[in-house]
Amino acid sequence: xxxxxxxxxxxxxxxxxxxxxxxxxxxxxxxxxxxxxxxxxxxxxxxxxxxxxxxxxxxxxxxxxxxxxxxxxxxxxxxxxxxxxxxxxxxxxxxxxxxxxxxxxxxxxxxxxxxxxxxxxxxxxxxxxxxxxxxxxxxxxxxxxxxxxxxxxxxxxxxxxxxxxxxxxxxxxxxxxxxxxxxxxxxxxxxxxxxxxxxxxxxxxxxxxxxxxxxxxxxxxxxxxxxxxxxxxxxxxxxxxxxxxxxxxxxxxxxxxxxxxxxxxxxxxxxxxxxxxxxxxxxxxxxxxxxxxxxxxxxxxxxxxxxxxxxxxxxxxxxxxxxxxxxxxxxxxxxxxxxxxxxxxxxxxxxxxxxxxxxxxxxxxxxxxxxxxxxxxxxxxxxxxxxxxxxxxxxxxxxxxxxxxxxxxxxxxxxxxxxxxxxxxxxxxxxxxxxxxxxxxxxxxxxxxxxxxxxxxxxxxxxxxxxxxxxxxxxxxxxxxxxxxx
Amino acid sequence: xxxxxxxxxxxxxxxxxxxxxxxxxxxxxxxxxxxxxxxxxxxxxxxxxxxxxxxxxxxxxxxxxxxxxxxxxxxxxxxxxxxxxxxxxxxxxxxxxxxxxxxxxxxxxxxxxxxxxxxxxxxxxxxxxxxxxxxxxxxxxxxxxxxxxxxxxxxxxxxxxxxxxxxxxxxxxxxxxxxxxxxxxxxxxxxxxxxxxxxxxxxxxxxxxxxxxxxxxxxxxxxxxxxxxxxxxxxxxxxxxxxxxxxxxxxxxxxxxxxxxxxxxxxxxxxxxxxxxxxxxxxxxxxxxxxxxxxxxxxxxxxxxxxxxxxxxxxxxxx
Numbered sequence: 127x128x129x130x131x132x133x134x135x136x137x138x139x140x141x142x143x144x145x146x147x148x149x150x151x152x153x154x155x156x157x158x159x160x161x162x163x164x165x166x167x168x169x170x171x172x173x174x175x176x177x178x179x180x181x182x183x184x185x186x187x188x189x190x191x192x193x194x195x196x197x198x199x200x201x202x203x204x205x206x207x208x209x210x211x212x213x214x215x216x217x218x219x220x221x222x223x224x225x226x227x228x229x230x231x232x233x234x235x236x237x238x239x240x241x242x243x244x245x246x247x248x249x250x251x252x253x254x255x256x257x258x259x260x261x262x263x264x265x266x267x268x269x270x271x272x273x274x275x276x277x278x279x280x281x282x283x284x285x286x287x288x289x290x291x292x293x294x295x296x297x298x299x300x301x302x303x304x305x306x307x308x309x310x311x312x313x314x315x316x317x318x319x320x321x322x323x324x325x326x327x328x329x330x331x332x333x334x335x336x337x338x339x340x341x342x343x344x345x346x347x348x349x350x351x352x353x354x355x356x357x358x359x360x361x362x363x364x365x366x367x368x369x370x371x372x373x374x375x376x377x378x379x380x381x382x383x384x385x386x387x388x389x390x391x392x393x394x395x396x397x398x399x400x401x402x403x404x405x406x407x408x409x410x411x412x413x414x415x416x417x418x419x420x421x422x423x424x425x426x427x428x429x430x431x432x433x434x435x436x437x438x439x440x441x442x443x444x445x446x447x448x449x450x451x452x453x454x455x456x457x458x459x460x461x462x463x464x465x466x467x468x469x470x471x472x473x474x475x476x477x478x479x480x481x482x483x484x485x486x487x488x489x490x491x492x493x494x495x496x497x498x499x500x501x502x503x504x505x506x507x508x509x510x511x512x513x514x515x516x517x518x519x520x521x522x523x524x525x526x527x528x529x530x531x532x533x534x535x536x537x538x539x540x541x542x543x544x545x546x547x548x549x550x551x552x553x554x555x556x557x558x559x560x561x562x563x564x565x566x567x568x569x570x571x572x573x574x575x576x577x578x579x580x581x582x583x584x585x586x587x588x589x590x591x592x593x594x595x596x597x598x599x600x601x602x603x604x605x606x607x608x609x610x611x612x
Numbered sequence: 613x614x615x616x617x618x619x620x621x622x623x624x625x626x627x628x629x630x631x632x633x634x635x636x637x638x639x640x641x642x643x644x645x646x647x648x649x650x651x652x653x654x655x656x657x658x659x660x661x662x663x664x665x666x667x668x669x670x671x672x673x674x675x676x677x678x679x680x681x682x683x684x685x686x687x688x689x690x691x692x693x694x695x696x697x698x699x700x701x702x703x704x705x706x707x708x709x710x711x712x713x714x715x716x717x718x719x720x721x722x723x724x725x726x727x728x729x730x731x732x733x734x735x736x737x738x739x740x741x742x743x744x745x746x747x748x749x750x751x752x753x754x755x756x757x758x759x760x761x762x763x764x765x766x767x768x769x770x771x772x773x774x775x776x777x778x779x780x781x782x783x784x785x786x787x788x789x790x791x792x793x794x795x796x797x798x799x800x801x802x803x804x805x806x807x808x809x810x811x812x813x814x815x816x817x818x819x820x821x822x823x824x825x826x827x828x829x830x831x832x833x834x835x836x837x838x839x840x841x842x843x844x845x846x847x848x849x850x851x852x853x854x855x856x857x858x859x860x861x862x863x864x865x866x867x868x869x870x871x872x873x874x875x876x877x878x879x880x881x882x883x884x885x886x887x888x889x890x891x892x893x894x895x896x897x898x899x900x901x902x903x904x905x906x907x908x909x910x911x912x913x914x915x916x917x918x919x920x921x922x923x924x925x926x927x928x929x930x931x
Contacts, residue, residue: 129750145751147750156748158748158753160755162682162684162755163624163681163682163756164727164758166715166718166726166727168726169715169718169722169723169726169727170715170717170723172726173910173913174714175829175910177830177831178910181869182711182714182913185628185711185712185778187626188627188629188630189626189627189631191626202831278635286863286864286866287860287861287864288635289628289635289779290628293864293865295830297831300864300865301864301865390732390733393733394734394735395731395735396736397736397740398740398742399740399741399742399743399746400743400748402758404728406733413735496834498831498833498834520732527829527909528909528910531732533731533733
């Protein structure tokens with residue numbers, strides 16, 4: 127049996143590795159996506175002060191520390207039985223919306239964009255953000271950089287630091303906005319809305335109007351029929367910061383909608399001996415292995431999942447974009463993994479519109495941003511939607527608010543099973559006996575996992591816009607017959 | 613003039629150091645002019661084997677972030693040391709162990725038990741835990757060995773310079789990169805920051821007399837925005853932490869947690885912080901002192917938040 131190794135494909139909690147096994151006929155027998163690292167936050171959180179968790183757990187991921195910071199802060203509200211004042215909640219959501227704008231922008235233009243804008247088989251040297259800028263024009267390129275910088279400025283303004291913010295506390299936030307800052311946020315928000323609209327147009331022009339790309343998006347190689355998870359507000363519209371978790375089945379029907387405190391009834395994690403990452407699944411359906419369908423507990427937790435799990439968007443322009451998304455792709459749910467990129471842009475528009483709404487909220491400059499908790503702390507669960515999926519923090523403390531147990535189900539981890547399945551299916555569809563394995567073909571396999579917005583790929587693949595990988599093909603004697611670097 | 617050959621690597625870390633490196637903004641173009649990046653697994657396609665094939669000392673500078681938590685990270689640290697003329701520990705994890713270093717309060721067994729067996733959402737009746745080598749039906753799969761103890765980079769290989777911070781602020785990163793580009797590196801062993809004094813020196817809050825009758829936790833009080841946080845009873849690590857960051861956390865009304873490491877000349881940041889805290893306790897009555905100290909509930913996580921592996925304590929004893 128031949129073995130193909132793709133190592134490293136970079137970050138999850140560390141680096142990623144893909145092993146592809148070919149049978150004697152040269153077809154893909156199986157593939158494994160491995161996470162070769164663990165740090166053990168669930169253990170060393172024990173003994174820490176509960177209020178330190180927003181700052182400790184964000185060190186799980188320096189790409190989306192804002193998501194851990196918010197999930198932890200919300201879990202602390204629950205641990206300390208405190209309801210933050212309305213302006214504090216709005217400030218948190220404003221901060222979080224700004225984070226979404228930067229993060230989704232990074233992913234679309236820098237990580238995923240090159241595949242579509244330049245083409246999946248474009249020369250490696252061009253398939254990167256610089257190539258994208260050359261093709262879409264300096265003006266849009268400049269807008270990408272500006273949007274990221276300005277929204278990072280908002281994160282810094284409120285959070286205290288651009289990476290690893292500090293402002294989350296049980297009962298509120300440590301820092302508010304003054305009128306001058308608010309005006310600045312409002313202007314950035316306006317620009318972000320325009321930028322998001324432009325981004326949807328770019329997607330329309332480059333992907334939807336290109337028959338070949340559209341066929342690729344809709345192809346079976348990139349399709350899986352799974353359950354979908356996403357957080358929704360009281361009207362079942364997408365919400366990133368707060369709400370209930372809704373799961374729809376592969377037919378798009380509501381399977382369950384639960385409050386964060388009930389997550390243990392609905393989500394469980396499976397352990398495999400060949401990877402350090404645990405594999406979440408729907409508890410009431412059960413773990414049936416790495417397979418699609420209604421009988422398999424595998425679910426996906428991505429921008430596409432959030433759109434599938436909701437009935438719409440809470441802002442007007444994003445709602446229009448949502449409707450166009452489903453009318454173009456033939457109704458709900460959409461199972462095509464590559465459509466996740468489009469869904470991400472619908473969310474980008476929602477985040478920008480929400481940022482604008484909040485920046486104009488009369489309460490947003492209120493100094494009433496904290497309540498001092500007085501109840502005895504015990505246990506709390508906080509859930510937010512991280513850009514890369516549902517993120518759950520669950521803490522149990524003693525009566526002094528010292529962490530006794532911590533359980534974390536981290537965004538990208540939710541997609542551990544579907545990523546494995548997507549890689550296998552793409553590899554099986556693309557690697558055929560006698561067909562030469564080219565760099566472009568490998569990139570098409572990478573394109574199977576890129577829509578999940580690999581946190582292990584993070585903003586740091588920035589320059590070339592793709593993960594470094596290497597495929598080594600061994601013959602049945604273990605000798606290397608081919609080695610391809612991409 | 614030939615370009616500076618630069619390698620960047622991450623070990624047990626969160627990716628925040630990579631983001632921090634990008635935060636230098638348009639100065640990245642200056643860097644691109646002056647330096648050629650020969651290894652950066654997150655961004656360029658050179659592979660482990662390419663580094664292995666490089667002659668010894670052929671890389672001018674390696675910026676290494678992340679702690680040493682497993683066998684692959686140790687291997688890469690040693691290999692990059694051999695290939696690099698200058699080895700720089702970038703960020704708190706590489707230089708002191710960082711927050712993942714708090715795992716030294718436990719060991720592999722207790723961590724695996726918690727993560728793979730006990731966590732409330734885990735369903736693992738067969739008690740499966742990850743194996744370094746495992747045979748799947750199609751062949752053998754391997755993952756690196758997870759160590760009992762987190763090590764700093766300097767505990768693994770010789771380190772020439774340190775750039776502190778979790779993550780380093782953009783100004784600190786650029787200070788170091790500019791020195792590299794211009795070939796004006798300070799004496800070997802230097803911790804590169806704008807300020808070798810404490811964070812207090814950067815902090816705009818007003819300082820007067822520090823006399824503490826009670827320590828408060830961050831959620832217990834809304835601090836005055838102008839006055840020193842330690843004087844208000846919050847355990848701010850600024851007094852025992854190297855400056856140069858600009859004191860962003862106290863300016864967001866939250867105490868410094870110590871991420872820039874010890875000030876010059878101090879071996880153990882936590883002990884230094886602890887002695888500073890002890891000296892502001894406003895009492896001579898042993899029972900009152902005990903009571904005040906009892907308000908510090910997580911001494912290790914407070915005093916050694918980023919520095920446990922690098923401290924004199926290094927790790928907890930596990931029976």
